[in-house]
Amino acid sequence: MTEMGAGVDQLHEGEGGGLLDVRGLTKIFGALKACDAIDLSIGKGEIHALLGENGAGKSTLVKMLFGALEPAAGEIHWKGQPVAIHSPGAARHLGIGMVFQHFSLFEALTAAENIMLSLDEKTPILQVAERARELSKAYGLPLDPFAHVGDLSVGERQRIEIIRCLLQKPDLIILDEPTSVLTPQEADKLFETLETLRDEGKSILYISHRLEEVKRLCDRATVLRHGKVVAHCDPRQETAASLARMMVGDEVATVKRTGSVDAGGQALLEVRELSRPSANPFAVPLRKIDLLVRSGEVMGIAGVAGNGQGELFEALSGEALQQNAATIRIRDKDAGRLGISGRRLLGAAFVPEERLGHGAAPQMRLSENLFLSRHVTDAKALMGAFGTVRTGALAKAAARIVKVMDVRKSGEDPEASALSGGNLQKFIIGRELDRQPAVMVVNQPTWGVDAGAAARIRQALIDLARSGSAVLVISQDLDELFEMCDSVAVMHDGRLSAPMPIAEATFEKIGLLMGGATPERSELPEEAETA
Amino acid sequence: MFESVLITIATAATPLLIAAIGELVVERSGVLNLGVEGMMVMGAVTGFGVAITTGSPWLGVFAAILVGAAFALLFGFLTLTLVTNQVATGLALTLLGLGVSGMIGEAFIGLPGVKMSPWVIPVLSDIPLVGRFLFAQAPLFYISILLVIGVSYFLFSTRAGLTLRSVGDNHDSAHALGIRVIAVRYAAVMFGGACAGLAGAYLSLVYTPQWIENMTAGRGWIALALVVFASWRPWRVLAGAYLFGAVSIGQLHAQVIGVSVPSQLLSALPYVATIVVLVLISRNRRLTMVNTPACLGRPFVPAR
Numbered sequence: 001m002t003e004m005g006a007g008v009d010q011l012h013e014g015e016g017g018g019l020l021d022v023r024g025l026t027k028i029f030g031a032l033k034a035c036d037a038i039d040l041s042i043g044k045g046e047i048h049a050l051l052g053e054n055g056a057g058k059s060t061l062v063k064m065l066f067g068a069l070e071p072a073a074g075e076i077h078w079k080g081q082p083v084a085i086h087s088p089g090a091a092r093h094l095g096i097g098m099v100f101q102h103f104s105l106f107e108a109l110t111a112a113e114n115i116m117l118s119l120d121e122k123t124p125i126l127q128v129a130e131r132a133r134e135l136s137k138a139y140g141l142p143l144d145p146f147a148h149v150g151d152l153s154v155g156e157r158q159r160i161e162i163i164r165c166l167l168q169k170p171d172l173i174i175l176d177e178p179t180s181v182l183t184p185q186e187a188d189k190l191f192e193t194l195e196t197l198r199d200e201g202k203s204i205l206y207i208s209h210r211l212e213e214v215k216r217l218c219d220r221a222t223v224l225r226h227g228k229v230v231a232h233c234d235p236r237q238e239t240a241a242s243l244a245r246m247m248v249g250d251e252v253a254t255v256k257r258t259g260s261v262d263a264g265g266q267a268l269l270e271v272r273e274l275s276r277p278s279a280n281p282f283a284v285p286l287r288k289i290d291l292l293v294r295s296g297e298v299m300g301i302a303g304v305a306g307n308g309q310g311e312l313f314e315a316l317s318g319e320a321l322q323q324n325a326a327t328i329r330i331r332d333k334d335a336g337r338l339g340i341s342g343r344r345l346l347g348a349a350f351v352p353e354e355r356l357g358h359g360a361a362p363q364m365r366l367s368e369n370l371f372l373s374r375h376v377t378d379a380k381a382l383m384g385a386f387g388t389v390r391t392g393a394l395a396k397a398a399a400r401i402v403k404v405m406d407v408r409k410s411g412e413d414p415e416a417s418a419l420s421g422g423n424l425q426k427f428i429i430g431r432e433l434d435r436q437p438a439v440m441v442v443n444q445p446t447w448g449v450d451a452g453a454a455a456r457i458r459q460a461l462i463d464l465a466r467s468g469s470a471v472l473v474i475s476q477d478l479d480e481l482f483e484m485c486d487s488v489a490v491m492h493d494g495r496l497s498a499p500m501p502i503a504e505a506t507f508e509k510i511g512l513l514m515g516g517a518t519p520e521r522s523e524l525p526e527e528a529e530t531a
Numbered sequence: 532m533f534e535s536v537l538i539t540i541a542t543a544a545t546p547l548l549i550a551a552i553g554e555l556v557v558e559r560s561g562v563l564n565l566g567v568e569g570m571m572v573m574g575a576v577t578g579f580g581v582a583i584t585t586g587s588p589w590l591g592v593f594a595a596i597l598v599g600a601a602f603a604l605l606f607g608f609l610t611l612t613l614v615t616n617q618v619a620t621g622l623a624l625t626l627l628g629l630g631v632s633g634m635i636g637e638a639f640i641g642l643p644g645v646k647m648s649p650w651v652i653p654v655l656s657d658i659p660l661v662g663r664f665l666f667a668q669a670p671l672f673y674i675s676i677l678l679v680i681g682v683s684y685f686l687f688s689t690r691a692g693l694t695l696r697s698v699g700d701n702h703d704s705a706h707a708l709g710i711r712v713i714a715v716r717y718a719a720v721m722f723g724g725a726c727a728g729l730a731g732a733y734l735s736l737v738y739t740p741q742w743i744e745n746m747t748a749g750r751g752w753i754a755l756a757l758v759v760f761a762s763w764r765p766w767r768v769l770a771g772a773y774l775f776g777a778v779s780i781g782q783l784h785a786q787v788i789g790v791s792v793p794s795q796l797l798s799a800l801p802y803v804a805t806i807v808v809l810v811l812i813s814r815n816r817r818l819t820m821v822n823t824p825a826c827l828g829r830p831f832v833p834a835r
Contacts (some may be wrong), residue, residue: 068707089709104704106697108821117697118708122690150820 016506018043018079019203020065020172025074027060032410034060036227037074037494042172047194047204049214049235051247052224053450055408058207061224062174065205066098067091076275079171092118097170099161099178107150110518113387114149115164128167135163139193153306155186155476157235162193173197174205179213186304191217209450211240211481225249248452255458255483258466265294269439270329274322284308286315289496291489293439293470298462299499300485301474308494309474310353313443316472317350318343330439341376351428352446353474355421359428362417367391367398368407369416370431377435397434405430406456422446422453429457433464440464443474458484478507492516536780537664541672542738544776544792546571546730548675550754551761551768552682553726557688560719561699561826563609565621568751570602570724574731576632579742582735591645592671594734599728600721604629607720611713614830629745636742647671669737671729676769678726683765695719699824702831705760708735712831727751741758749798756805760821762812775801 022040026033035057042048052058063069064110065076067085076083078094085091093100105114117499119128129145136143141159149157158178165173175194179187194217196202208214214221215235223231223246240247266416271291278285286308293299303309314320315328322328322336329335340350352358360369369406371382371394382397384390398413405426409419416424425446432440445461446454462484474491475481481488487499490513497513557564574595582591594660606624609615656666686692698705698715704819706712734746753775761767782797812819 066707067709087709088707093710100707104701104707106700106704108700108823108825109693109697113693113697116690117693117705117710148821 019046021077021080022061022065022153023075023077025064025076026072027057027059027064027069028072030410033227035064035071038223038224038227038229040229042203042205044203044218045198045201047198047206047218049218049221050207050224051209051211051214051221051243051450053209053247053452055226055419056247057227058224059176060227062098062176062205062207065091066174083253092168092170095169095171096174097168097172098174098176099158099165100176101483105149105157105160107169108148110146111143111152111160112145114160115145115167118164119167125153125199130164131167135166139163139166139189141189141193155305161324162190165195170202172203172205174207176207177209178206179208179210187213208452210449211235211243214243215240223247224363227437232325244451247450255455255462257462257484257486265296267329268295268331269316269472271316272327272329274312274315274327276311276320276322278311279320284311284494286311288492291496291499293411295438295468295470296465297487298465298471298473298485300471300481300488301491301496302478302481302488302510302514303474303476303491305476307491309443309491310493312491312496313350313352313441313474317352318443344377347438349435349440351430351432351440351442351445353447355424355428356417360416360424363415365413365415366402366419366427367394367413369427370394370398370401373431374435379482401427401430401434403405404434405460422449424448426453426457434462436467437469439470439472441472441474444477445473446477446480447473454480465516481510482507490514534660534663536784537661538668540773540776540780541664542776543779544772545669545672545675545756546733546750547701547754547775548769548772549671550727550730550731550751551772552675552678552765553723553730554684554754555758555761555763555765555768556686556695557719557723558827559699559763559824560695560716561702561824561829561831562716562720563617563621563828564603564606564610564624564720564723565618565755566602566606566628566751567723567727567754568747568749569625570727571731571734571751572632572745572747573602573628574599574640574728575735575746576636576639576731576742577728578732579639579644579735579740580635583639583642588645588647588736591736592647592729594676595728595732596725597728599731600658602614603715603721603724603727606724607717610830611720614832617828617830621629622737624628625751634745634803636744639742640744642742644735644742646740647736653831669733671733671737674729679765679769686689686765696824699826702826702829706831706833712833716831718756727754730754736756753801756801760801760805760808762808762819764822774804 018156022038025038027035033411038057038061048424049056050061054246060069065085065086067090076085083094085094107162112125112132115126115132116123116128132143132145136159141163143159143163149160171430178190193455198204206214206218215238218235221233221235221243222229223233223243225247232240235243269287269291273284274289276286289312301309315322318338318340321339325334325336327336330343330348333346335346356362361372364372371389375382381393382390395413401407402409407423407427409423419427429442429445440461443462445457449457458480461471461473473481473485482502485502487501488505488510490497490510492514493516500509535554550571554564554567577598578591578595581594582588583705609620610617647669649667650673652666686696693738694710695715698710698712702712731747735742742775757768757771757775760771778797779801782794785792786794
């Protein structure tokens with residue numbers, strides 16, 4: 001990694017004012033003050049962190065800065081002038097660019113078309129593609145301008161977002177949780193990019209819940225809690241724990257991985273030579289995957305997005321069936337030909353990557369979502385005669401999950417889409433944990449989830465394993481895997497490496513496997529070098 | 532014989548093509564306007580009425596376009612500004628158009644109409660077999676072909692077309708980029724209405740130069756089916772329109788020859804074909820994803 005350039009950074013500190021000054025910005029939704037008199041100032045050439053738990057008001061604040069929401073009160077000063085930002089277009093015109101957490105890309109269009117849409121000038125598409133290609137090379141963000149976005153992985157989509165933003169030559173770039181989909185190497189590259197941008201005099205508002213990252217990268221930080229600013233600080237003078245304390249207002253529970261795993265525990269999930277041709281030209285085929293998760297164990301699967309993790313999850317969950325029933329065995333029963341409900345009846349539970357639209361039906365209430373996933377396994381408890389829904393039992397179960405997982409929501413039984421990402425994820429995980437499944441398969445358990453919620457989710461999964469279940473976690477977040485897993489395997493190009501006990505695993509070893517190196521051959525393959 | 536069949540097919544296909552190409556633009560912007568039939572029949576009655584009053588078929592065409600666009604504006608106001616349900620509003624628009632046109636047209640029943648004379652292009656129209664089919668047609672025939680070329684170029688080669696497709700694909704993202712979603716949709720909806728009006732004028736000024744109540748006879752619905760049939764691609768709309776045109780002409784010829792295929796069965800053919808195509812394209816998810824406007828029929832209400 002490059003040096004931080006501490007000498008330059010000193011200049012930025014304490015300058016205040018300059019580029020963006022926000023005073024008393026307030027936004028009210030119904031009875032909730034999402035943002036309450038927020039003050040924020042960002043200087044030129046500064047990387048400014050915006051920290052806060054889910055629901056602290058970060059997104060609302062940023063949306064007001066980007067013109068997507070209208071503030072109820074307060075002033076925004078841009079380069080010393082008071083401005084009203086009525087639309088995202090106005091924000092871009094001022095020189096404020098944004099990279100969204102929930103991507104705002106058009107799936108049916110190509111990368112170049114997506115980029116072109118956000119440029120005001122009338123540039124021919126080929127020229128846009130060329131400039132995008134140059135930028136992507138300059139900042140180490142590989143990109144095919146003519147790929148349809150719908151075919152790309154989350155990580156690749158983020159690159160488009162970033163390049164799109166950079167092409168607008170903004171003075172202030174807002175990044176919302178940018179590293180949540182990147183490998184450590186990719187994240188390092190991104191930090192280099194951001195540091196280059198800072199040295200070019202651009203300012204960055206960096207939203208993240210990864211405190212180590214913030215400490216390493218950011219010059220100043222503003223911490224929000226319940227819609228209020230609780231602190232302005234220099235993150236490098238703080239510890240991760242002290243930052244977390246400011247965010248949460250309390251000590252953050254750390255995840256405890258207690259007890260050792262009995263190596264002879266019963267195999268609850270077994271995969272033998274699972275192969276799967278790609279369903280469409282853009283999916284990754286699975287190649288002879290072997291996997292065994294024992295009772296009491298948390299196994300992790302690391303890998304860069306788009307290396308077959310999604311396809312593996314579909315094969316495990318029963319969304320895609322196997323030819324041979326014996327390729328997947330759940331609790332010693334052949335499950336390869338069983339559908340999702342059949343596998344659930346064997347005691348398995350599944351949490352997919354996308355929360356909205358896959359893990360939960362966005363426009364349906366929490367209790368309804370609970371019913372949708374458990375109407376087969378808990379038919380007796382949740383359904384009455386003639387297939388009627390026992391709303392009382394359902395509400396009770398939903399309330400229990402909300403309580404156990406500490407799901408924060410507005411209203412008694414809100415629609416899934418009304419919850420913040422972290423809270424919805426807590427509910428979805430809680431919904432499965434509530435059944436005490438013998439086998440739990442989770443894809444990206446804490447994607448875009450804040451520290452407090454993530455710790456709770458990870459602890460709950462570890463506790464489940466220690467109570468005798470087998471837990472399989474597919475994640476791109478290596479910190480997470482190291483924190484919670486007993487062994488880690490790496491997925492690359494549809495192949496799964498042999499699992500490695502966590503005591504023997506290092507970031508470097510795993511990172512190399514993620515790049516496609518085989519254990520016997522430690523040098524980097526070509527594509528990993530150019531990436 | 533061959534050429535006269537081709538020409539009758541073109542006569543049947545042209546109104547379908549014009550209406551469908553307009554609706555394609557509407558749907559590409561993410562709006563589903565089921566009122567094509569209503570706008571078309573209003574175009575037919577207006578075109579006829581203005582043409583016989585003024586004696587000029589071109590004024591009739593112009594008036595039909597305006598009325599179609601005005602009807603579409605009403606649809607736009609209801610569904611885009613007041614955010615009513617698009618399906619219900621579209622159906623209402625069809626019923627309204629059929630009713631109002633019947634009322635206005637009562638005075639025109641039985642009157643001789645004004646037929647638009649064809650543009651015969653010298654020399655080229657003498658080419659054997661296809662000369663008269665391609666170069667001795669009513670002006671609206673040429674316009675229909677130009678519309679396909681123009682819409683295809685607009686959608687896939689211009690910035691404005693890209694903007695329109697982006698609105699149809701994801702209106703929230705488009706809004707976040709500062710694109711005026713509602714304005715784009717108004718423009719698309721009115722273009723669709725203008726095309727439907729023009730298609731109606733073709734019926735009452737070229738196809739059968741007279742006014743008959745309900746003379747669109749379901750062509751608006753076929754146009755709607757055609758857009759899906761063509762999986763939202765302009766050139767496929769052209770192919771589909773001539774295919775459906777050929778089917779409807781074939782049905783007449785079959786009766787003349789004495790082949791006893793029930794005409795109802797043949798009339799149902801476009802819809803059956805559309806269903807078959809829908810099944811076929813949905814097998815290829817990627818193709819569907821790239822061409823189907825993902826926001827089709829979904830109302831857009833920006834959060835403020």
